[in-house]
Amino acid sequence: MKRKSMIYAFMVCLAALLASCEGGAGVESTLTLSADKASVTVGDKVTFTVKNSGIQDVTAASGIKCVQTGKSVPGAEFVAESEGEWTFVAEYDGMKSNEVGITVVAPVVSQFRKHICLMEFTGQWCAMCPEGATTINFYASQIYPDVLHVLAFHNQDEFELPQEAEFSKKFKFGGYPGYVADMKYYGLVSSGQFSEDLKKASSPAGLHCGIALSSSMANGKADVSIKVFSELSSKYRLAVYVLEDKIVAKQNMSGTYREDYTHRHVVRKMVSASIAGDDLGLIEAESEKTADYKITLDSSWKAENLEVCALVIGEDGCVNNMAACHLDGGNAEYDRITNQ
């Protein structure tokens, strides 16, 4: 049994090598190097995987290096430090892999300030959620003033919307109070990861658009006009929500219900067609597109506490930037860094 195996394996290896030498297609090299991205911007990370015979993951035991610089890639993760075309190869157990090319482009340095979309997932039944709200209020007022916007989605209470379940299924933040930042980072507000994720969400890396919006209200309806300016040619989607702030209602606080709790930033309505946003299509570099919405309001909502939030979602499905203003006579200009 073993001798037959040796010959069989020998033939497979030989065939594979001969084919790869002659440029034969469809037969794997014995050692295969692959990357999770082919093109990144400066500062982004590329993760490599090395497989032996297509089955055995030998990444941890392999040496991966950049062909141009000769530098090794520690931990199979390459952080792009400069622009250019970079080639990588792996070695393991005397074998050499195929070469993999990575294109590194210069990042767009945006003229706009990065605003953070922080979705908070909460519930009137949730005893620990007031503590989560305290934490979020702190980050909104002290760490990221004027740029962190909170959208509170409620679960299984009088403020519940169907979008809460959609986000919960998509992001699996793991409990309440939970968070999703920029539709990219998620977890529990009580975890140490929350602070780290907000730092990542506040980074201008990858930011390439700005938003301006204005709103007016009359006769139970609001007219909202949203402009999106793009700094590079890209497709976008637009998600719009109406929020009501400072709603006094009941809340479980560490096991005891009280009726006079102030709920902040409660999402009252999704205006766009889905949580993925309405398709804005392609916006050419240095161009602008406008979207207008007419929103019917519920008479029980307090007009002076209503806000509108516009989330601009990039091709990666994450919030690239956002803006917010009061629904009744509110106005948010493009927030350019040069404005300060």
Next chain:
Amino acid sequence: MKAIIRLGILLSAVVMTVACDMSNITDPDDNGNVKYVGTDPDCYEFAMNAAEGNFNAKENGVSIQIGRVDRTNVVFTLLPGESIKSYRVDVYPKAILYNYLLEGGKIDASADEVEDYILELLTSAQGAGGYIFNYKDDAEDFPMKEFDWMNSNYAQYKLVPDCEYFITVAGCYDDGAMDVASLSISHFKTSTQPLVGNPQIGLEHQESYKAYLVTYVPNADCKYFYNWSYLAEEIDEYIDTFGETMMRDFMRCAVTTALDVTVQDNLTTLVSFSEVTSDAVFATVAIALDVNQTPAEHITRVDLSLKDIPEHAEKGDASVAINTSRVGATAAWFDVTIEATATAVYYNVVPASEADAVAAADSTTRAAYASELAYGGYGIRNENYHFDQENEKPDGQSFFAKNEFIIDLQPESEYKVAFCAKNAFGQLSDVMFSESFTTKALVLDNPDACLCNDDFVFELREPSRDGWKYYAEYNWDDMSMIRFQIVYPDVVDSPYQSHENPGSREELLGFLFGSSGAYDTPNANAWWALPSGVDYLAYYGFTSGQEYVVACCAEDINGVVGPVKLVHVTTKEIKPGANPKVSIKPSLSEDGSTITCVFEANEDTKMMKYFAADKTDQYFYTLSLDELFKQNSYLNYNDYIKSWTEWTILQGLQSQNLTSTGTYKVPTDKSPVLVCAIAIGEKDGEDCYSDLAHVIYYDGAFHDLSEYRTPPAK
């Protein structure tokens, strides 16, 4: 050139092929599965149809594609065949799975028998069962579901470096994963790093009669370790069957966390065995890990026996005397004398009929009864006990425990106290019984006759924002039991509907003496009488600015229940202001082992948050305390305040009270402890914050940040 290159390739192909480890590569089967056959010659391999790496299943099975394996994680994708509507999945360490199979008597079993047993594990409701996924609940992901195993919620066993695992998946025809179609098994091994240094762990031991103490002695390269203690015979069976490497892996998989050698408490283990004889042989095994938790190759082991019980050993002795003047309707008091021969007494109060039946039973039954008392009864230690180690006999004094008691007795019923005594060798005496006593009748309809009426005081004192202190005072000679409970507002089943409709005496007593809920939990808190005649307890967690009503009654020593008192209290209202403040008052315990901090806030504070951290805290490194003591550091005063404020908000305990207390251990290695607090008020409807209060305990004293960094000018 081509011919030369071909030849070169041919040669290298030959070299490479020979270099391959052929022992675990077999011909792929019809499905393309490379059969797992094991690699360790010392390890018995169970017959099963497992694949090495990916498992390709037919339409009535679930394929397993392994995407990535590293030192501590595996990412794989499951692809159910067309007939599969649900599946159960789990990842078992080989060392654990093989132990289950060994215990299940599956040595030399056929592959079908082994796989049936694995299916039993996967479908088990008690702990070892797999997670269920089905098409009905997750149509989108079910056809190709990726598991990033250690980052999911499904991992029951952690993955450790250089260790073998099996991914097991039972594909089922139904939605509920009960109608099993087939079993898919994939084998993989986590990767490892080269060992840093030569970690070793020594074992020192000290035996007693029913226990032994093991001290672990790590060398400088050993930063973590695992250990396991059991009967040597069982450990031998495991190692003889599966090899030492598997024993090493068993320890690492069965125990949740590797022990850190810098934590002093981890370096000793007391292993006690209450049911084995002194001729049993035990073994403790340990494996040393380096700084990356890579294991050493070999385990360390020590075998030992317990000390022989000397022939002259005497069983312990004790006696119980009922305090006949303190036998009420639902409680009774008695005194216990523990003789010098006994280290402890175990007891319970049982119906006299049960006691008589046990007393008349054979010695085996009585011995079993004594064991149950020692395991599940109440215990009293002989505080005057002393043992002469050299002569192996007790040479201390007896101990008198006065006013032991038992509550929740039935009125008008006969009882005895059943008890046994334990000696220094772990031996239990024969079960013994007190004289019998009969509880009195419970009288609910004659409150004026209650002996406690004149002296009984029940108050709700010192109301705070979220609680108060219950306070009771009475004459010990008269009182038996106090029962009390909140009856307003919004209490389920409470007869107190409103101030205008508080409920009748009968209804309130029914509530206080009754029980409710799925587990029949008593409604009332029950305090037994204390010889001091005073009792109190603070309760928290209530709503601020709210009125509460507590119903209370006394049961005297004759079983007569007095009038129901209704006591009102209103918790303090919170009126947050724009200028919250908080301070910390730290103090060190006399022995220097703990710090107590009292946090005090002002009336503007609606809540305060406080926390303490030392180097064992997961996020301690973010507080940059090690930088604080360096001369040239890049972090200034404001950097520290900002970082510490953020962590206080994110990780601190929250309190609505204006005073809170925290107690923290001082690390044995004298590393620093940081304590911080912040108060939160309100201004124009928005939260506002106090300055951060902080104290650093280091080098035997309390310090302020300003001693290490210059605060900014105000």
